[in-house]
Amino acid sequence: MLLFEPYTKQNFSSPSVHQKFMLIQDVIQHLLNILEAKGFKPFVHFELEGVCELHAKQQRLDYQSINKKLAQLGIDGELKSEYWKNQWEFVSLFNGQSPLKEAQNLAKAMQLLPQIMCQYGASKVMMVPVAWGADKGRYVFGSGAIFSLDTRSVHIPNAIQMNVSVENQHGENLFAQQGLGEWIQYELLSNSYACCLLFLPEEDAFKRLTLRQDYGLDAELSSPVLLSGGHQGSIALYKEKGKHNQVMGLEPLFFATDNSVLHYTGDWRKTARVEHRIGATSKNYDPYLNMLFILINVLEGIGKWQTNKTLPNFVDKALPVSLYDQQHNQNESHQSAQQNLGALSLFKNDMWLVNKIDYYCEDMPNLSGINLGVKIKEMVLSKYQRSFIT
Numbered sequence: 001m002l003l004f005e006p007y008t009k010q011n012f013s014s015p016s017v018h019q020k021f022m023l024i025q026d027v028i029q030h031l032l033n034i035l036e037a038k039g040f041k042p043f044v045h046f047e048l049e050g051v052c053e054l055h056a057k058q059q060r061l062d063y064q065s066i067n068k069k070l071a072q073l074g075i076d077g078e079l080k081s082e083y084w085k086n087q088w089e090f091v092s093l094f095n096g097q098s099p100l101k102e103a104q105n106l107a108k109a110m111q112l113l114p115q116i117m118c119q120y121g122a123s124k125v126m127m128v129p130v131a132w133g134a135d136k137g138r139y140v141f142g143s144g145a146i147f148s149l150d151t152r153s154v155h156i157p158n159a160i161q162m163n164v165s166v167e168n169q170h171g172e173n174l175f176a177q178q179g180l181g182e183w184i185q186y187e188l189l190s191n192s193y194a195c196c197l198l199f200l201p202e203e204d205a206f207k208r209l210t211l212r213q214d215y216g217l218d219a220e221l222s223s224p225v226l227l228s229g230g231h232q233g234s235i236a237l238y239k240e241k242g243k244h245n246q247v248m249g250l251e252p253l254f255f256a257t258d259n260s261v262l263h264y265t266g267d268w269r270k271t272a273r274v275e276h277r278i279g280a281t282s283k284n285y286d287p288y289l290n291m292l293f294i295l296i297n298v299l300e301g302i303g304k305w306q307t308n309k310t311l312p313n314f315v316d317k318a319l320p321v322s323l324y325d326q327q328h329n330q331n332e333s334h335q336s337a338q339q340n341l342g343a344l345s346l347f348k349n350d351m352w353l354v355n356k357i358d359y360y361c362e363d364m365p366n367l368s369g370i371n372l373g374v375k376i377k378e379m380v381l382s383k384y385q386r387s388f389i390t
Contacts, residue, residue, distance in 0.1 A: 020379055024288040027357070028100045030364050031295040041167045042298050044099040044291060045092035046106045049158040049281055051131040052086050052122040061088065062120035069116050076105050079113070084156045099291055106287040129204040129280035130211065131156040155215055157208045158281035160199065162294055165273040166302070175239070176269035182311055184301035185237045185274045189229055189314045191297060192278065194350035196319055197343040197380065198290050199279035206322050208280050224277050228316040234278040238271065278319070289380060296356045320346060344384055353377065
């Protein structure tokens with residue numbers, strides 16, 4: 001079922017903002033229908049970080065009231081405090097929502113959270129890739145936990161992360177089996193380079209990647225800087241172990257009288273997932289386009305997993321350093337010149353996303369022969385037209 005008045009070849013050439021907004025949602029639902037027909041149910045959950053400034057007499061945000069308001073608005077998520085001073089995190093609740101509803105949750109949260117937070121303690125809310133000078137204090141070298149007397153500013157990176165898992169018709173997490181999680185991780189690693197504009201959508205998003213190196217914050221920050229896999233990379237597969245080498249899937253079983261945990265139980269198979277950790281918080285971040293990107297990679301991973309193809313090795317890869325192309329001399333090799341391209345040029349030149357959208361959406365009603373992939377690509381690039389010279 002379409003969510004809006006159907007497109008025709010006559011009105012597609014100049015769609016309204018509302019039509020663009022609803023089109024992406026219809027494409028997401030179409031991909032979910034394909035997955036359901038194949039017997040797969042994907043789950044995708046977002047995490048969004050940001051910072052705020054508090055009113056002078058306010059000690060902390062009123063998280064309880066904020067989360068009550070989010071629930072009233074039908075948003076499957078809650079706000080909690082993060083590590084750094086006045087840093088917060090919006091985390092998805094596991095209410096069984098579809099990936100489309102999850103994208104709607106994040107879009108709504110990004111729109112409404114600043115207003116809600118300012119009602120309950122914040123004087124200013126910032127959804128930015130880097131909160132420059134937002135905290136102070138450095139760790140003692142090698143401690144990772146003990147602060148020194150060094151009170152220089154710390155620049156806080158803010159991420160948008162996506163957690164992905166896939167169940168079968170019996171509700172079993174298929175990432176517990178060998179192969180599917182690895183294939184979807186590989187697809188995301190392979191395709192995130194040319195499509196990094198989707199989740200690194202402004203210039204400060206690239207500065208976020210170099211904070212540890214440029215400002216001597218290696219001890220304080222653990223943000224990923226490369227496209228890398230394993231269970232600790234920027235696109236990580238968590239099975240038995242998580243990104244800090246912790247055992248996954250543990251739940252408290254027995255408690256002492258002081259509520260301390262005496263014994264844990266758990267099963268990592270329930271929590272196995274791929275976490276896309278490289279995205280940056282930004283007002284330019286589009287939850288729907290990123291969900292579209294995730295689901296296409298899920299479909300690609302499933303297809304290759306089912307054909308028993310040999311999983312290739314992925315070699316860690318540096319991301320572009322900017323939205324924009326960097327100058328290079330004429331003597332550089334083609335490979336070096338390619339590495340100097342910015343995220344805008346990479347996305348503009350690459351046809352992977354365009355071709356996959358056209359492939360999976362060729363039977364969408366009223367859209368045959370319209371070059372849907374090209375149109376969606378143009379939507380992504382349109383917000384950069386003033387600064388992007390072709």
